[in-house]
Amino acid sequence: MDSSQPAARSGGVVGILAFAGIVAAITQTLVVPLIGELPTLFDTSASNASWVVTATLLAAAVITPVAGRLGDMYGKKRMLLVSLVPLVLGSVVCALSSSVLPMIAGRGLQGLGMGVVPLGISLLRDVVPAEKLGTSIAMMSASMGVGGALGLPFSAAIAENASWRVLFWVVAALTLAVATLIWFFVPAGSENTSKGSFDLLGAIGLGIALVCLLLGVSKGADWGWGSGTTLGLLGAAIVLLLAWGWWELRTPEPLVDLRVTAAPQVLMTNAASILVGFAMYAQSLVIPQLLQLPEATGYGLGQSMLAMGLWMAPAGLMMMVMSPIGAKLSAAKGPRVTLAVGALIISIGYGISLPIIGTSSPWGLLAVTIVCNTGVGFAYGAMPALIMSAVPQSATASANSFNTLMRSIGSSVSAAVMAVVLAQMTTQFGPVSLPSESGFRVALLIGSGVGLAAAVVAFFIPVRPVAAKPEPGSTPDTVPEAVEAKA
Structure with missing residues (x-):
């Protein structure tokens, strides 16, 4: 951290960067309540309308490592502000769209802003005091869960009570607010940028x-x-x-220094990240369907989109609540232990869901999501700490962005696997074919198994020895010594 940066301001900086992460996460879940209506709204097929979601996923995957490398080259704050530009433009394009092609283009632009979270986490290393870095990383990582949790009920409430275009105008306004706060109140961070060619x-x-x-x-x-x-x-x-x-x-x-990512600590953390991304996303696909399927199925709970979003919201907020506890565990035992414990909690969350399916109350599913997201909160806070403790400061942003990409790949594979399972294991209700209770059980068992596999991989991450403690006022090249001391 720059010694000229007052320690008292670090809390505000973390809050602003977490707010940026929340807005980015809300953007990703923004169109979920509209998916069923998009073909009618834009007079197109369901297949064409699905690109409104796919475009954001693809654009985010492509831009994440690019934004990280440019952040290392030209400064993380600068690239944070640059990343917010397509978020605003994309929101405006979507709000003004009257056909599916502009809507897809706007969603693609929004996806180009998804480098915000890894850039924000990397910037924390430069601007937050060493003793607060672990907690700050955990809070920033949890912002994605909070944004996702708030995004569903927020989007559903607006979509049900106002024009869908309001969703995008609100996101544009929130993004401009984030950009203003970052411009005026977030310091630029380390000047130790990597000025090589792109x-x-x-x-x-x-x-x-x-x-x-x-x-x-x-x-x-x-x-x-x-x-x-x-x-x-x-x-x-x-x-x-x-x-x-x-x-x-x-x-x-x-673009990505594969020699750095091939270091055992980084390599195995990224492997665990793929598995955690898979396990995290599986329950966010399965539980909402169980909440919304008709009660006549015997296992669906017949909730509306808005009600489903409200039942899912506490789980995302739990990530923010648990992040300081995860940071304390990292400080005491090391982030490797926190990652393993988090993955194990995810696995347990899936396990307790199995006897709950078929009950008539959503409270059991709420408990499942809270347990799973408690584990996600632990894991998501630990992964950046493990990455940043193993790479030089000049590669922080690109290494974090690559780790974020690994989680995204895990989530994408999870979506595909869950879709296959639920599509193959169906039951007929009149003329309609719906995922069967057995299909949901298999999906949840897969989630539990992948969570357990992530815990095993995390347990065997070889954490490198701690470097000598830096002199006062110097910029540490690893995460705080306390974070790694007992790993």
């Missing part, structure tokens, strides 16, 4: 590879997993990723 070829190659991978994964259920399009995209993704890795190892200024 790896444009690496960025293009990784972007195309990720589009092929995530498009194949996210649309495979619609196109058919054995279709030429799906197999061609997944095959192209593998070839392109191998070629990209070869290039990154040979270029002097890579």
Whole structure:
């Protein structure tokens, strides 16, 4: 941290950056209440309307590592402000859209702003006192859960009581408020930026590879997993990723320094992140369906979209409540332990859900989401701490962005796997085919197993020895010593 930065202001800085993360998360869940209405609103097919969601996912995946590298090169605060520009523009485009193509373009622009969270976490290393860094990272990481929790009831309430366009005008206004707060109240952070050249070829190659991978994964259920399009995209993704890795190892200024990410601590943290991303997203897909399916099924609870969002909201808020506890556990035992404990809690949350399915009360499912998101809060706060303790300060933003990408890939694979399970295990209710109770049980068992696998991987993360304690006023090259001392 810059010694000129008053310690008293760090709480406000963390609050502003967490607010930015909440707005970004709200943006991602913004259109969920509209999915069923989009074909009618824009006079298009359901398949075309689904691109309103897919466009954001793809754009976010492509921009995340790029924003991280540019943050390391030109400054994290500067890139934070740059990332907010497409969020505003995309919101305005969506609000003014009268057909599906502009809507998809606007959602793609919004996706280009999703580098906000990894950039914000990386900036904390520069501007927050060492003794507060662990808690600050946990709070910033939890902001995604809070935004997701608030996004569903917020979007549903507005969509039910006002024009859907209001959703996007509100997000545009919130994003402008975030930009203003960052401009005036968040310091620029370390000047120790990496001024090398930008790896444009690496960025293009990784972007195309990720589009092929995530498009194949996210649309495979619609196109058919054995279709030429799906197999061609997944095959192209593998070839392109191998070629990209070869290039990154040979270029002097890579987009992602694979030698740094290949360090055992970083590599295994990213592996655990994929599994945690999978486990986190699975329950956010399964539980809302159980809440909304008709009571006549015997296991659905017949809740409205708004009611479902309200039942899901406490779980996201629990991430923020538990983040300081996770930070204290990291300070006492090390973030590796916190990550393993968090993943184990996620697994337990899925486990307790199995006897609850088929009961007539949503309170049991609320308990499941609270337990799962408690584990997510622990895990999401620990992963950036493990990454930043293993990379030089000049690579903080790109390493964090790559870790965020790994979580996104886990979430995308989770969506595909859950879709296959629930589509294959169905039951007929009159003319309608719905996911069966057995399908939900299998999906939840998969979530529990993946959470347990994440705990095992986390337990074996080899944490590197702690560097010597920095002199007062100097910029530490790792996370606070307390965070790693007992890892």
